[in-house]
Amino acid sequence: MTTTEEPTRSEDAQTRPPRFERPPWPPAGPRRLLRDLGGAYAANGLIGLIFSATGPVAVILAAGSAGGLSPGQMASWIFGVFFLNGILTVLASWLYRQPLAFFWTIPGTIIVGGSLTHLSWPEVLGAFLVTGLLILALGLTGRVRQVMAMLPMPIVMAMVAGVFLKFGTDLVHAVGTDAAVAVPMVVAFVLLASRAALGRWMPPILGALLVGAATVAVTGRFHPTGTGTPWIAAPMFQAPQFTWQAITELVVPLAITVIVVQNGQGAAVLTSAGHKPPMNVGTVLCGVWSLATAAVGAVSTCLTGPTNALLVASGQRTRQYTAAVVCGLLAVVVGLFAPLFVQLMLATPAAFVATLGGLAMLRALQGSFVAAFGSRYTLGALVTFLVTVSNVQFLNIGAAFWGLVAGLLVSRVMEPGDFRKG
Numbered sequence: 001m002t003t004t005e006e007p008t009r010s011e012d013a014q015t016r017p018p019r020f021e022r023p024p025w026p027p028a029g030p031r032r033l034l035r036d037l038g039g040a041y042a043a044n045g046l047i048g049l050i051f052s053a054t055g056p057v058a059v060i061l062a063a064g065s066a067g068g069l070s071p072g073q074m075a076s077w078i079f080g081v082f083f084l085n086g087i088l089t090v091l092a093s094w095l096y097r098q099p100l101a102f103f104w105t106i107p108g109t110i111i112v113g114g115s116l117t118h119l120s121w122p123e124v125l126g127a128f129l130v131t132g133l134l135i136l137a138l139g140l141t142g143r144v145r146q147v148m149a150m151l152p153m154p155i156v157m158a159m160v161a162g163v164f165l166k167f168g169t170d171l172v173h174a175v176g177t178d179a180a181v182a183v184p185m186v187v188a189f190v191l192l193a194s195r196a197a198l199g200r201w202m203p204p205i206l207g208a209l210l211v212g213a214a215t216v217a218v219t220g221r222f223h224p225t226g227t228g229t230p231w232i233a234a235p236m237f238q239a240p241q242f243t244w245q246a247i248t249e250l251v252v253p254l255a256i257t258v259i260v261v262q263n264g265q266g267a268a269v270l271t272s273a274g275h276k277p278p279m280n281v282g283t284v285l286c287g288v289w290s291l292a293t294a295a296v297g298a299v300s301t302c303l304t305g306p307t308n309a310l311l312v313a314s315g316q317r318t319r320q321y322t323a324a325v326v327c328g329l330l331a332v333v334v335g336l337f338a339p340l341f342v343q344l345m346l347a348t349p350a351a352f353v354a355t356l357g358g359l360a361m362l363r364a365l366q367g368s369f370v371a372a373f374g375s376r377y378t379l380g381a382l383v384t385f386l387v388t389v390s391n392v393q394f395l396n397i398g399a400a401f402w403g404l405v406a407g408l409l410v411s412r413v414m415e416p417g418d419f420r421k422g
Helices: 009-015 030-035 039-052 057-068 071-096 106-115 119-141 146-151 153-177 179-194 196-201 203-216 244-270 279-295 308-310 319-336 336-346 350-373 378-390 397-415 416-420
Strands: 102-104 301-303
Touching: 009 319, 039 057, 039 203, 039 308, 039 319, 039 336, 039 350, 057 071, 057 106, 057 279, 071 102, 071 119, 071 279, 071 301, 071 319, 071 336, 102 106, 102 279, 119 244, 146 279, 146 336, 153 179, 153 244, 153 308, 153 350, 153 397, 179 203, 179 350, 179 397, 203 350, 244 279, 244 301, 244 308, 244 350, 244 397, 279 301, 308 319, 308 350, 350 378, 378 397
Parallel strands: none
Antiparallel strands: 102 301
């Protein structure tokens, strides 16, 4: 009679994946980093930084202006989301050899902008700190990856498609309203993308950037203002105030936008590109860095979706981490020169930024649609997409989160077979 010996607890522990994802060892040295770096990856890093430092910065400025923040407070906010998160991006991407761009929660910034109409800035800072502690505590449970695995990829990618859609429509709108700037950029992009030899010589998105910059300069559309603005950022360490009203109103929605919405987008984009982002470690880092950024008046840190999509838009998967390293280093520079950068950003035509972002997101938008509607969970994915693009808000939580909830519920009820297939 033979028996099958069950594995012991120690053997099971050896085969169980670690709670916190370990980076490959040893880390990439300077020689490997320089060898993996190339023009296409540097261009992707630059475009990722340009995207993060244009439209999303405008959201910060709008929220701060609506809340009556001083220019110094807004500059400190921008310093925090670029300088501190740039350091995190460089370290995490270098250690894990993956593009891991950490910036800030854009929907969370929109939520904060609405709350600043009736909450004081110190109260909001207190909520930022509590949010960081909550994210850190959830990350330390080590269950983040399991929770993310429960979300079907097509439904998550439908949410990503809904978020990214605006970049495509803004591109079309820019061509229609400011053809003098947008059309030369589109032509340059199409020409470089359709000719393999030219594309190897000049990445299409970099060509569009250069043509656009030249067009803006030649047509006299660059109009800087505020020449007396200081160049170097001066971060302001501000005292928080803890009130139940601010904590109740902001902490849970901010944590949801970081862990579910933003980190969910980032994880989906990177997984779709063949990477395995360290979600448990990433959540812990988001919590720690959210505490640091809150100290200088900046909203919570997250693993960004759109920027990471730009970083993996082209090139070999094993070398794409260098694009994130470039993006992080440039973010540190932007953070140091936040006042000057904001002045320059506001001096370019809106069509330049919209066209550049739309062209850079075309492949990412295409990939998200294919992943969302190519196989299973298609009805749930459709509902997720529709709710996400509706921009509906409920309980101070944005449409991307509710799109996920609605899509999951509809798919559970009307597509149970897809869940049984795993």
